[in-house]
Amino acid sequence: MAALAIAGKDLRTEWRTKESINASVSFSWVILVLFSFAFDLDREEKLALSGGLLWLVYAFAGALIVNRSFAREVPNDCLDVLVASPAPGWAIFLGKAVACFALLMTVELISLPVFGLFYNINWTAAFFPLLLVIALATWGITVVGTAFSAVTVNVRLRELMLPVLLYPLLIPMLIGAMEMTTGLLNGNAVMSDIRLLIVFDAIFTSLAIYLIDFILVI
Amino acid sequence: MHAVAADGVWKYFGDYPALRGASLEVAPGACVALIGRNGAGKTTLLRILAGLSRPSKGAISIHGRMGYLGHGIGVYDDLSAIENLTLFGRLAGLSKPKESANAALEHVGLARVKDGLAREFSRGMRQRLAISRAFLHNPELLLLDEPFTSLDDRAVAVLQKLLSDARARGSTIVMSTHQIREAMELASDVALLERGRMIFAGPRSSEMLLDPGWLYRTYGDVKE
Numbered sequence: 001m002a003a004l005a006i007a008g009k010d011l012r013t014e015w016r017t018k019e020s021i022n023a024s025v026s027f028s029w030v031i032l033v034l035f036s037f038a039f040d041l042d043r044e045e046k047l048a049l050s051g052g053l054l055w056l057v058y059a060f061a062g063a064l065i066v067n068r069s070f071a072r073e074v075p076n077d078c079l080d081v082l083v084a085s086p087a088p089g090w091a092i093f094l095g096k097a098v099a100c101f102a103l104l105m106t107v108e109l110i111s112l113p114v115f116g117l118f119y120n121i122n123w124t125a126a127f128f129p130l131l132l133v134i135a136l137a138t139w140g141i142t143v144v145g146t147a148f149s150a151v152t153v154n155v156r157l158r159e160l161m162l163p164v165l166l167y168p169l170l171i172p173m174l175i176g177a178m179e180m181t182t183g184l185l186n187g188n189a190v191m192s193d194i195r196l197l198i199v200f201d202a203i204f205t206s207l208a209i210y211l212i213d214f215i216l217v218i
Numbered sequence: 219m220h221a222v223a224a225d226g227v228w229k230y231f232g233d234y235p236a237l238r239g240a241s242l243e244v245a246p247g248a249c250v251a252l253i254g255r256n257g258a259g260k261t262t263l264l265r266i267l268a269g270l271s272r273p274s275k276g277a278i279s280i281h282g283r284m285g286y287l288g289h290g291i292g293v294y295d296d297l298s299a300i301e302n303l304t305l306f307g308r309l310a311g312l313s314k315p316k317e318s319a320n321a322a323l324e325h326v327g328l329a330r331v332k333d334g335l336a337r338e339f340s341r342g343m344r345q346r347l348a349i350s351r352a353f354l355h356n357p358e359l360l361l362l363d364e365p366f367t368s369l370d371d372r373a374v375a376v377l378q379k380l381l382s383d384a385r386a387r388g389s390t391i392v393m394s395t396h397q398i399r400e401a402m403e404l405a406s407d408v409a410l411l412e413r414g415r416m417i418f419a420g421p422r423s424s425e426m427l428l429d430p431g432w433l434y435r436t437y438g439d440v441k442e
Contacts, residue, residue, distance in 0.1 A: 006305075009294065009301075009305050012301070016296045076292055076293055076294070076295065078292055078294060080286070080288050081286065081292030081306070081351070082309070084270055084288075084361075085309040085310060086311060217271065
């Protein structure tokens with residue numbers, strides 16, 4: 001209940017300010033469009049690069065979203081009030097992670113047609129398996145990103161610190177997501193890596209829930 | 219059983235001990251004025267009691283639902299007054315958060331502007347919204363960090379009324395303050411912190427009420 005209230009608050013605030021979604025969508029579109037003009041690739045090369053390109057864009061767009069997660073609580077010392085409230089730390093964390101997940105999924109689903117259009121790739125053929133891969137990998141990005149957003153909330157250069165901490169941890173999960181996405185877009189999907197995404201999500205969700213009180217109360 | 223107890227609490231910031239073995243026991247229903255000069259450790263102790271900071275050594279125990287009012291107003295600028303209070307009502311687990319929020323806004327004179335965004339409010343209105351947020355769930359324990367500082371007249375009146383209602387309900391109050399005369403009138407107990415040490419904690423006496431400087435002269439380091 002508390003987690004849903006916090007997720008609802010974050011989504012409502014974002015709907016009114018559009019501070020992270022505007023930046024994230026424009027970033028994704030600009031990168032996808034620029035890359036499509038930067039390289040003169042034939043269809044096979046484009047298909048071979050598709051998963052990597054898509055997840056590079058999603059990972060950087062994700063950092064823009066998760067960066068705001070706990071930073072949103074800084075004005076007026078709202079984080080103090082949230083932590084002092086009867087809501088447990090894990091509910092605060094899960095609420096914020098769910099809000100980030102919804103926002104990043106929105107950015108990704110908005111960017112997917114742009115990707116298909118500029119790279120002439122039919123992403124609709126394997127839409128539901130692709131959606132599963134995107135959802136699992138997006139939860140991985142948001143759960144690790146939200147935890148590091150809490151770690152860096154009081155750091156002066158948090159916009160720089162967050163990606164430095166975030167991306168090294170995401171590498172194994174991103175490699176799996178890239179390979180599966182490339183396979184799905186090529187029509188020869190190997191879904192064995194889906195276990196990697198599930199295990200990654202389970203480990204980091206449990207770790208973040210366990211550690212969040214130590215992160216928020218120092 | 220104590221409503222609040224701190225037992226030999228130390229807090230280091232780097233090498234600097236902001237609290238040095240501070241102990242405090244507050245009986246249920248008491249109103250404690252936590253006083254001390256700037257840097258004495260009042261805010262650090264309140265933050266530890268509120269669960270916002272972890273003691274480096276020592277233990278604390280808290281009983282009952284807690285309301286906290288810190289230095290920041292703790293309201294979301296991009297939410298309306300009713301949305302702010304409904305959110306905190308949900309976090310506090312109230313059964314009817316929206317009804318409680320409406321009643322709280324009525325209490326502090328913000329019912330007419332309940333749908334206005336907090337960022338569009340004047341400073342005084344935001345202060346009243348923050349006060350109503352701290353009292354929304356009828357907390358059994360109130361931790362207030364310099365609550366009267368920079369409030370406008372109306373917010374002071376609202377806070378005084380809510381504090382007297384809370385005391386009548388039997389809530390426990392721990393309040394740090396620099397306004398010693400006003401605090402002595404409200405307090406049943408006084409705790410004096412000096413350089414991180416609790417040098418006095420006990421019932422408020424008539425001497426303290428008549429002469430707010432008496433406590434510092436009697437227990438404090440007057441040579442400073």
